[in-house]
Amino acid sequence: MTLEIFRIDDRLVHGQVVVGWGQPCALGFLVLVDDEVARSEWEKELYRMGVPPEMEIVFDSVESAALRLPEYRADARVGMLLTGDIDTMARLVAAAPDIRTVTVGGVHHKAGRVPRSRYVFLTADEEARLLELAARGVTVVAQDVPQAAATPLEVMLRGEGPT
Amino acid sequence: MTSEGRRAIVAGHGTFAAGIVSAVEQIAGRADRFVALSNAGLESGAIESLLREAIATHGATLIFTDLPAGSCTIAARRIQRDQPDLVLVTGAALPTILSYACGGDVIKAAEQGRAALMVIEAKRDA
Numbered sequence: 001m002t003l004e005i006f007r008i009d010d011r012l013v014h015g016q017v018v019v020g021w022g023q024p025c026a027l028g029f030l031v032l033v034d035d036e037v038a039r040s041e042w043e044k045e046l047y048r049m050g051v052p053p054e055m056e057i058v059f060d061s062v063e064s065a066a067l068r069l070p071e072y073r074a075d076a077r078v079g080m081l082l083t084g085d086i087d088t089m090a091r092l093v094a095a096a097p098d099i100r101t102v103t104v105g106g107v108h109h110k111a112g113r114v115p116r117s118r119y120v121f122l123t124a125d126e127e128a129r130l131l132e133l134a135a136r137g138v139t140v141v142a143q144d145v146p147q148a149a150a151t152p153l154e155v156m157l158r159g160e161g162p163t
Numbered sequence: 164m165t166s167e168g169r170r171a172i173v174a175g176h177g178t179f180a181a182g183i184v185s186a187v188e189q190i191a192g193r194a195d196r197f198v199a200l201s202n203a204g205l206e207s208g209a210i211e212s213l214l215r216e217a218i219a220t221h222g223a224t225l226i227f228t229d230l231p232a233g234s235c236t237i238a239a240r241r242i243q244r245d246q247p248d249l250v251l252v253t254g255a256a257l258p259t260i261l262s263y264a265c266g267g268d269v270i271k272a273a274e275q276g277r278a279a280l281m282v283i284e285a286k287r288d289a
């Protein structure tokens with residue numbers, strides 16, 4: 001087992017992550033990558049409160065996450081790495097080019113975004129960042145919960161993902 | 164706003180809140196004590212805004228949420244940072260919310276909610 005899932009989810013720690021993925025995948029640890037959260041003890045405590053006792057949560061900036069990835073990959077437990085937006089994941093992949101798959105788990109509606117699936121709404125810039133990731137050889141899929149099929153990026157961008 | 168006019172917020176995934184409030188109405192006729200909110204389709208900032216708006220509109224000082232790890236719970240915790248009088252009850256299900264609807268005592272309601280949770284297995288004949 002290892003750090004297996006690299007997920008973009010604007011809710012970060014929430015029900016889908018902790019229960020929806022956490023229980024069937026037996027997640028042992030979460031790595032929350034967010035420069036702002038990593039600087040704030042209050043924010044860290046907020047997210048710690050949402051995680052069950054059997055699951056560890058660690059916090060990193062993009063820079064520290066890239067440095068610690070080998071350590072996370074060597075972990076015997078199953079892990080998930082979370083970023084709250086596409087830009088943060090893109091910066092992490094730039095710093096750690098051996099990340100091979102990125103899962104878009106939830107990018108919800110906001111002004112300027114257009115719907116690509118039930119749970120993925122993207123601006124033109126965000127779409128371009130995902131395409132850049134794919135051009136680097138990263139497999140980008142959309143998948144909110146483990147029971148759902150992973151939708152390839154090109155299918156999602158055609159608006160043919162889950163509705 | 165008078166305490167009589169205040170409503171508590173029930174917030175959670177999918178139609179959890181609407182379902183619970185509907186059940187409270189059916190059992191006790193007290194749906195008027197609650198505002199039901201869903202996080203469906205919303206990012207975390209929008210969930211927080213939705214809760215803040217409902218708190219302001221209804222004078223709410225109490226929020227029930229479904230999951231301790233849920234996005235509504237995280238949003239409510241953020242609001243508590245600048246509204247320390249706000250009380251949050253998470254892991255709430257019908258017995259807790261119904262008890263609050265009928266009695267108005269949140270501590271007692273939480274106790275009754277805990278007491279109502281049981282696993283009942285039928286005895287099998289040998």
